[in-house]
Amino acid sequence: MPELSRSFWCWCLRFARIQHVAAGNDPLSSVLTINAGSSSIRFAVYETGTPLRLQFSAKIDGPGSTSVLFERLEAQPIFASVAAIGHRVVHGMAHTEPACITPKLLRELRCIIPYDPEHLPREIGLIDAFRRRHPRLPQVACFDTAFHRAMPAVAKRLPIPRHYAAKGIERYGFHGLSYAYLMAELARLDSTAAKGRVVLAHLGSGASLAAVSGGRSIDTSMGFTPNSGVVMSTRSGDLDPGLVYYLARTVGMSVAAFQRMVNHESGLLGVSGTSADLRDLLTREKRDARAAEAVALFCYQVKKWIGSFAAALGGIDALVFAGGIGENAPTVRARICDGLGFLGIALNRARNARSAPMISAPGARIKVRVIHTDEEVMIAKSVIKLLDLGRGEAVPQ
Numbered sequence: 001m002p003e004l005s006r007s008f009w010c011w012c013l014r015f016a017r018i019q020h021v022a023a024g025n026d027p028l029s030s031v032l033t034i035n036a037g038s039s040s041i042r043f044a045v046y047e048t049g050t051p052l053r054l055q056f057s058a059k060i061d062g063p064g065s066t067s068v069l070f071e072r073l074e075a076q077p078i079f080a081s082v083a084a085i086g087h088r089v090v091h092g093m094a095h096t097e098p099a100c101i102t103p104k105l106l107r108e109l110r111c112i113i114p115y116d117p118e119h120l121p122r123e124i125g126l127i128d129a130f131r132r133r134h135p136r137l138p139q140v141a142c143f144d145t146a147f148h149r150a151m152p153a154v155a156k157r158l159p160i161p162r163h164y165a166a167k168g169i170e171r172y173g174f175h176g177l178s179y180a181y182l183m184a185e186l187a188r189l190d191s192t193a194a195k196g197r198v199v200l201a202h203l204g205s206g207a208s209l210a211a212v213s214g215g216r217s218i219d220t221s222m223g224f225t226p227n228s229g230v231v232m233s234t235r236s237g238d239l240d241p242g243l244v245y246y247l248a249r250t251v252g253m254s255v256a257a258f259q260r261m262v263n264h265e266s267g268l269l270g271v272s273g274t275s276a277d278l279r280d281l282l283t284r285e286k287r288d289a290r291a292a293e294a295v296a297l298f299c300y301q302v303k304k305w306i307g308s309f310a311a312a313l314g315g316i317d318a319l320v321f322a323g324g325i326g327e328n329a330p331t332v333r334a335r336i337c338d339g340l341g342f343l344g345i346a347l348n349r350a351r352n353a354r355s356a357p358m359i360s361a362p363g364a365r366i367k368v369r370v371i372h373t374d375e376e377v378m379i380a381k382s383v384i385k386l387l388d389l390g391r392g393e394a395v396p397q
Helices: 006-022 065-074 077-081 103-111 120-133 162-167 176-189 242-251 255-264 267-272 278-284 289-313 323-328 330-337 349-353 375-387
Strands: 030-036 040-047 053-061 082-089 139-143 197-203 207-213 216-220 318-322 367-370
Touching: 030 077, 030 120, 030 375, 040 065, 040 077, 040 375, 053 065, 065 120, 077 082, 082 120, 082 375, 103 120, 120 139, 139 375, 176 197, 176 207, 176 318, 176 375, 197 289, 197 323, 207 289, 216 289, 242 255, 267 278, 267 289, 278 289, 278 330, 289 330, 318 323, 323 330, 330 349
Parallel strands: 030 082, 082 139, 197 318, 318 367
Antiparallel strands: 030 040, 040 053, 197 207, 207 216
């Protein structure tokens, strides 16, 4: 029997839900979102409706987190109302939209594990765990790369032999769920700015920037993997590729050891030698030269990317800070923006100090905003849209 197409599979899931409601059962009216990082899991339950209502959320760190996840979830009365599960999937290759998780999609994801060995195995493991434990719940993959799939070819291309492009080796970009949320919020706050030239700075333990023109991503700092671009908490960001050969030849570093170093031992942690947490480094920078150097490197690199995206966009109309650092570190925002007056960027010191929604100085040509990002909300909305949750009045035609 040929495998069901993905669209037909989604139709079947919607039909099953409608039949459940028609049979007189209680409507299944909540969505569970799973946002798995390399070492933590954030999860939340949203009641469907307009607007969405957050019912429960939590974060789990460390080993054994999958077991703890199920213990925490299944102990919540709200879990009985969950109609579907949405997963943040970091890498989605050519996918441009969320997709129902089918056996075929799972095979695709397993095949591309080498593209993102830091995230995909954990994400696939969670999908499999939910399939075993709650097989009747439909699951949806929401891809972090989807926001950038419309980037122009010149922004996707890597300058290596062309035949590698046929194997899918190109720049993908990540943090797409965050960027989609930020653009939706910006459109709500200032539709004119959202249609213009925007630089989005998602700055957290993982950090990247995106250049958006007319609502479309035209470039982003992360490339083939989430390790590229700006320096991050433990990730190196961009490196000279010659370093791989040099370290292999001089100190016998293996490929696996190099991968571990650039993902878990570098970035702010590697430069400071003490901490991957920018908050710790800021408190110690006056008495610790290495902490100060790590903070300076982070601010310098983000500033450079803003400048490069101004060139790619032909100017900037709006700059948005988001993520744990972008939303909560006024000192870092000030240092990043210092010296960018030639672009029209100037901050209001008092507004920046209290992380106000608008932190640009009165009369400044570029509006600089702080927007709290919410990947989980974007996952929930994607699931609701794809599966038509909350609209069980009629059988889909």
